[in-house]
Amino acid sequence: xxxxxxxxxxxxxxxxxxxxxxxxxxxxxxxxxxxxxxxxxxxxxxxxxxxxxxxxxxxxxxxxxxxxxxxxxxxxxxxxxxxxxxxxxxxxxxxxxxxxxxxxxxxxxxxxxxxxxxxxxxxxxxxxxxxxxxxxxxxxxxxxxxxxxxxxxxxxxxxxxxxxxxxxxxxxxxxxxxxxxxxxxxxxxxxxxxxxxxxxxxxxxxxxxxxxxxxxxxxxxxxxxxxxxxx
Ligand code: NDP
Numbered sequence: 001x002x003x004x005x006x007x008x009x010x011x012x013x014x015x016x017x018x019x020x021x022x023x024x025x026x027x028x029x030x031x032x033x034x035x036x037x038x039x040x041x042x043x044x045x046x047x048x049x050x051x052x053x054x055x056x057x058x059x060x061x062x063x064x065x066x067x068x069x070x071x072x073x074x075x076x077x078x079x080x081x082x083x084x085x086x087x088x089x090x091x092x093x094x095x096x097x098x099x100x101x102x103x104x105x106x107x108x109x110x111x112x113x114x115x116x117x118x119x120x121x122x123x124x125x126x127x128x129x130x131x132x133x134x135x136x137x138x139x140x141x142x143x144x145x146x147x148x149x150x151x152x153x154x155x156x157x158x159x160x161x162x163x164x165x166x167x168x169x170x171x172x173x174x175x176x177x178x179x180x181x182x183x184x185x186x187x188x189x190x191x192x193x194x195x196x197x198x199x200x201x202x203x204x205x206x207x208x209x210x211x212x213x214x215x216x217x218x219x220x221x222x223x224x225x226x227x228x229x230x231x
Contacts, residue, residue, distance in 0.1 A: 001209065002058050002066045004028045004045055004103060005073030007035055009172035010122060013198030014070050017206045026058045028073070045073045045099030046091075055106045065110025065117075068209045071100035072122040074140075076174060078133045089136040096140035101147060104162070108155065117160040118209040121148050122201075123220070125168045125228040141166075145220055152218035161217035163208050168224025169195040192225025 006015040006027025015038055019025045025038060032042030039061065043054035058066055074096045077088045100121050111117025126134055127141030144164050151162035169175055169186055175195060178186075187194060201223050207213055208221065222228050 001068035001070065002026045002028065002055070002107075003070040003072055004043060004099070006038070006070075007031070007033065007040065009174065010167065010170055010198045010201050011070070011072040013202040014072060014205050017199065017202035018068070018209075021206070023068075024062060026061060028054050045071075045102060046094045048102055051099075051102045051106055055103075055110075059110065065114045066107045067111070067114060067116065068118040068120070069103055069107045070120045070122065070205055070209075071103050071144075073099055074122065074174075076134065076137050078137065080133055081135050084135060089139075092136040093140050093143070096137070097143040097147070100144055104147065104151060108151075108160070111160050112155070112158055115159055117155075117158075118213075119148070119151060119160070119162040120205050120208050121162070121164045122205075123164045123166045125166050125222060125224040125231070127164075127166060128220070128231040129228045149218040156217055159214070161208075161214065163213075163216060163218065164220045165201065165205055165208065166220055166222045166224065166228065167196070167201045168222070168227040170198055170201055171195045172198055190225045190227045191229075192227075194225065196223065196225060 001018050003011050003014050005011040007029035015025045015027045027040045028043035034040035041054045041057045044050045121144040123141040123144045126138045148162040148164045204223050
C-alpha cells in the first residue's frame, strides 16, 4: 500500500497501522526521507512527473501495481474569503484535490490490470460542513467526494473501491498550529468533547482497505466525534 504525505500526522499513523498488519507499505514524503522502519519515495503531489516517478519506483519495490492508495497529502492556507488570493485558493486545490486526482489516475491502470484495488481519499468534516476562513480547503475536500464517487461509477465493476474518510479534529501539526483559544472553541462543539488521535483515523482507513469492506464504495465515512452529523 502507498500513502501520500505518510511522513507525519495522519498519513504516518495510517502507514504504521498497515505495517503493523504485515503489509508492505511505502510512504511518500516531499523530502524522500523515510520515517523509522518504513520505506519511502519522494513525491510532490502538485507535480505530475513527480507523482509518476514515485509510483513507478513504488511499483518496482512492490514487484507489481499499487493495490491500496491512501491519498492523504494536504495543506491549509486559511483566510477570509474577501482576502483570499487566487494563489491561496489555487494552491490548496492543487495539493488537496488535483494532487489526489493525479495519484488516483496513476494507480488506476495498475489496479485495472490487477482486477482489484482500494482508493481512500482523506477529506475533512469541513468539506460538507463548511468552515469560515477555509473556503479553499473546504472546496478541495468537498471535491474529493465527487472524485471518489465518479471513480466508483467508472471502476466499481472491476473490484476497485473509492471512498472518502472525513476526519474531524485530529491532534497533528495541522491542528496544533491553531491558537489555543480556537482549539478550545472547537472542542466545545464536538459531541465527543475532544480531538482524536491520528490512530483513530488510521484504523478506519485500515478497515476500508480490507477485504471486509469490499462492498463499500463511494461512501463518506466520518471520523469526527459526531461534529458533522447529518452533513
Ligand atoms: P500534517 O500537516 O501533519 O501533514 C501533511 C502531510 O501532507 C505531510 O506529510 C506533508 O508533507 C504532506 N504534503 C503537503 N503538501 C504536499 C505536497 N505538495 N506533496 C506531497 N505531500 C504533501 O497534516 P495532517 O496529518 O493533520 O493531515 C493529513 C490529511 O488529513 C490532510 O489531507 C488534511 O487535510 C486531513 N485532515 C486533517 C485533519 C486534522 O485535524 N489534522 C482533519 C481533517 C482532515 P511534508 O512533511 O513534506 O510537508
